Amino acid sequence: MKPVSQFTRKDALALQELLAAPSRPKDSMRYPECAGFLFAVCCNPDLVQPSEWLPVVLGEGHGNFAGLEEAQRALQLLMGLYNDINRGVLERRSNLPWGCDVRPEPLANLEEGAPLSRWARGFAEGNDWLQESWPDDLPAELDEGIGACLLVLTFFARRSLAEAYWKESQRPEFPFEAMAKKMQAMLLPTMLAYADLGRALYEDAMETSQPSRSRKSTRRSGPARRGRKR
Numbered sequence: 001m002k003p004v005s006q007f008t009r010k011d012a013l014a015l016q017e018l019l020a021a022p023s024r025p026k027d028s029m030r031y032p033e034c035a036g037f038l039f040a041v042c043c044n045p046d047l048v049q050p051s052e053w054l055p056v057v058l059g060e061g062h063g064n065f066a067g068l069e070e071a072q073r074a075l076q077l078l079m080g081l082y083n084d085i086n087r088g089v090l091e092r093r094s095n096l097p098w099g100c101d102v103r104p105e106p107l108a109n110l111e112e113g114a115p116l117s118r119w120a121r122g123f124a125e126g127n128d129w130l131q132e133s134w135p136d137d138l139p140a141e142l143d144e145g146i147g148a149c150l151l152v153l154t155f156f157a158r159r160s161l162a163e164a165y166w167k168e169s170q171r172p173e174f175p176f177e178a179m180a181k182k183m184q185a186m187l188l189p190t191m192l193a194y195a196d197l198g199r200a201l202y203e204d205a206m207e208t209s210q211p212s213r214s215r216k217s218t219r220r221s222g223p224a225r226r227g228r229k230r
Helices: 009-019 031-042 050-058 068-090 106-110 115-129 140-154 159-169 176-208
Strands: none
Touching: 009 031, 009 068, 031 050, 031 068, 031 115, 031 176, 050 068, 068 176, 106 115, 106 176, 115 140, 140 176, 159 176
């Protein structure tokens, strides 16, 4: 079954329903988390094949769908979402997929069920899973740039993480709510910057014929740390 040619709101609703079915494994991703995870996949410095990321997204039993037809439909829609996000990365379009809405009030995006919070958790998990794919020998300025991107893109994953970032900033004169407002305003430009960094490293690796780097074989719970492992 071919992926959908254009991922529409109707497709997003269908995928959202399939990924939220009661039969789904507890460790499987729901729609916003999946969208965030796939953004990390599409920005990765080397290619991640669907055969690698699909088991991570679907969890144990590859989804526990009701039957072959439902499983095929889910795979079709997942590939449609992946292709839509990947096109956005390649074309440097800074936007969130349908259903990953940003709430107007910054602190509301830190609520457990907020779409942006769930997207950020998925991105954090994707970044953590792919962390070893990123080079360790980057110039300090570029490495710091990636760390700054991760701060913004994971800020809304959990309130406890956001508060930890705020405390780490050591700026008591800068209220937590003001930081949340700034992170919200920086989200879309930072998505673009992160895509630029990942694609530049990918294209450089292709030109120099560098081999693909290793990545973790299992998922890890919780949002990724800011900064990168040395």
